[in-house]
Amino acid sequence: MIFQVVILDNGLVELSFSNPGGDVIGIKYNGITNLLEIHNKKSNRGYWDIEWGDDITSNIADHYDRLEGTKFEIINEDENQIEISFTKRWNDSSHSFPINVDKRYIMLRDYPGFYTYAILEHPKEAPAAQISVVRDVFKLQQNKFQYMAISDDIQRTMPSASDRTSGEKLAYPEAVLLTKPSKLEFKGEVDDKYQYSIDHKDIKVHGWISSNPAVGFWMITPSHEFLTTGPMKQELTSHVGPTSLCVFMSCHYVGKDLIMKFDKGETWKKVFGPIPIYLNSVSNDEDNRNSLWENAKKQAQDEVAKWPYNFIHSKDFPTSDQRGTLNGQLLIRDRYINEGLFEASSAYVGLAAPGEAGSWQRESKGYQFWVKADESGNFSIKNVRPGNYSLYAFVPGVIGDYVHEKIVSIEPGARIELDSLVYEPPRNGPTLWEIGIPDRTAAEYYVPDALPTLANRFYLNKPNHKFRQYGLWDRYTDLYPNNDLVYTVGVSDFRHDWFFAHVNRNTGNGTYQETTWQVKFNLQNVMWDENYTLRLAIASAQATNLQVRFNYPPSYPPMFSTHRIGRDNSIARHGIHGLYWLYSVNIPGFWLLEGNNTLYLTQARSQGPFGGLMYDYIRFEAPPVTFIA
Numbered sequence: 001m002i003f004q005v006v007i008l009d010n011g012l013v014e015l016s017f018s019n020p021g022g023d024v025i026g027i028k029y030n031g032i033t034n035l036l037e038i039h040n041k042k043s044n045r046g047y048w049d050i051e052w053g054d055d056i057t058s059n060i061a062d063h064y065d066r067l068e069g070t071k072f073e074i075i076n077e078d079e080n081q082i083e084i085s086f087t088k089r090w091n092d093s094s095h096s097f098p099i100n101v102d103k104r105y106i107m108l109r110d111y112p113g114f115y116t117y118a119i120l121e122h123p124k125e126a127p128a129a130q131i132s133v134v135r136d137v138f139k140l141q142q143n144k145f146q147y148m149a150i151s152d153d154i155q156r157t158m159p160s161a162s163d164r165t166s167g168e169k170l171a172y173p174e175a176v177l178l179t180k181p182s183k184l185e186f187k188g189e190v191d192d193k194y195q196y197s198i199d200h201k202d203i204k205v206h207g208w209i210s211s212n213p214a215v216g217f218w219m220i221t222p223s224h225e226f227l228t229t230g231p232m233k234q235e236l237t238s239h240v241g242p243t244s245l246c247v248f249m250s251c252h253y254v255g256k257d258l259i260m261k262f263d264k265g266e267t268w269k270k271v272f273g274p275i276p277i278y279l280n281s282v283s284n285d286e287d288n289r290n291s292l293w294e295n296a297k298k299q300a301q302d303e304v305a306k307w308p309y310n311f312i313h314s315k316d317f318p319t320s321d322q323r324g325t326l327n328g329q330l331l332i333r334d335r336y337i338n339e340g341l342f343e344a345s346s347a348y349v350g351l352a353a354p355g356e357a358g359s360w361q362r363e364s365k366g367y368q369f370w371v372k373a374d375e376s377g378n379f380s381i382k383n384v385r386p387g388n389y390s391l392y393a394f395v396p397g398v399i400g401d402y403v404h405e406k407i408v409s410i411e412p413g414a415r416i417e418l419d420s421l422v423y424e425p426p427r428n429g430p431t432l433w434e435i436g437i438p439d440r441t442a443a444e445y446y447v448p449d450a451l452p453t454l455a456n457r458f459y460l461n462k463p464n465h466k467f468r469q470y471g472l473w474d475r476y477t478d479l480y481p482n483n484d485l486v487y488t489v490g491v492s493d494f495r496h497d498w499f500f501a502h503v504n505r506n507t508g509n510g511t512y513q514e515t516t517w518q519v520k521f522n523l524q525n526v527m528w529d530e531n532y533t534l535r536l537a538i539a540s541a542q543a544t545n546l547q548v549r550f551n552y553p554p555s556y557p558p559m560f561s562t563h564r565i566g567r568d569n570s571i572a573r574h575g576i577h578g579l580y581w582l583y584s585v586n587i588p589g590f591w592l593l594e595g596n597n598t599l600y601l602t603q604a605r606s607q608g609p610f611g612g613l614m615y616d617y618i619r620f621e622a623p624p625v626t627f628i629a
Ligand SMILES: *[C@@H]1O[C@H](CO)[C@@H](O)[C@H](O)[C@H]1NC(C)=O
Pocket: 090, 091, 092, 093, 094
């Protein structure tokens, strides 16, 4: 006899799963019969899903799959915990889905919540396949969960799903102007789930609060090892629905380069998770929201401290003693800043699949292990799965990417102490001038106010979040209706005079025109037969082609061109950065003039509102100087 529902109950929480599909269909907690939306179909409440494709010569992964299991199994059961599994396997006669899936759920004694993870595998015999999205999704009861919290300063009562349905779609379906919301306070606001994206490094805990009874539903990210690419990748969190997501893998803010592609014959297996779904409650007379949020943050810290969990029953999830540790210190050599070596303070240091400097940004099949070094550049990467890796780093305030010249091999139980590592960032000569701060974002530049008619009011008066507003791309045309931006070195201030995104000009008739920005600078004693260097660090690119000319306007051929780059879509998605690019352009002295010079930067593809780029940092270096030892 097959039961249609599997129930786990530890006295605090009762979980119901469809059988053998393995969707979470009910979460009973603290007097609420179901935290999940009971009006949704059972397969549309708590589920894993992927987007995939079978033609790996294309970037089209347009098959959608809810990873419904075909077989249910109890993996382990004792007085302290139970782990269950729902599997779906590829076999020769089901070519349509060339991936094996094992979805797991764990309930611990005395734990108010549960853990989930999924093991995805591309078997050797399976046909070629590609995967562009892997997620775990929860849709909560609409009439209970209205307050969303994703960080200390992003917390609010949210509009409802029907407020979106009755609203007006803007330039793309995700952005909606709320014209007939149920609560007057939301009227005239823009809602878009991408306004609530955050960098992986900041994704720790997010979720929703119900006020009566006071209950919190939280998704916690206890480790980032199973997410795709490193700390700077941005991802969705929670959004109108009420929906909470753990997006393990997607192309958001990077582009289709990230799609995982598997050839026939290629074996691949990855464990996504485990992640905790944590529930909390307080009596109604307390300051509900704050105490639930503070408690959830504390729980997130506890989960990090417990990582790697010792209660996982899968040979594919190594325990703590099967993992290794790597310690070291990163120093920097840049003689134009400091004669001696200096410490790579607060560097991000990570292990990822072997590759070239920066390749981790586009690596999506493996695990990555990132930490932030301390002020002296010391780092300790713990709990690394056995394997061969490159050691990568990037340093706030410093351009470029570091990679250690040797492959790092982590054996089970290994503890590796590296000698001091030295990163020599790209540098040919002393700085003549610079614009911005090399931190891989455009956050330090001028971000305009939203149009009052298109604002998300929550972000008004939150200076650090101005970039999250809808429609900022067209504010450029409002500020520069006829002539493009001109920046004068020594006079202008990038905080006020450098628009955060180099976008196209809206002509007002549905077309967009390319734009050319000018940087004016004065140069004395030009060394005609020496080379100068222009460093262009780019924080985001979308269908752009950046052209560089010194002292010749855009009617002349470019002296340098990036050619077409970028698919990170960060302008449309309200990001302040996407993928990082660094160009070093050799500038022969004879291109320059004694006295006033103009650098023309042309965004030479006029494809609509969302094309363009964001600069991270620009530096102009003089020819090399000989140092006397
Ligand atoms: C193979 O997959 C098909 C379609 O899902 C299923 O009907 C069949 O039972 C599977 N065969 C085996 C041997 O698992």
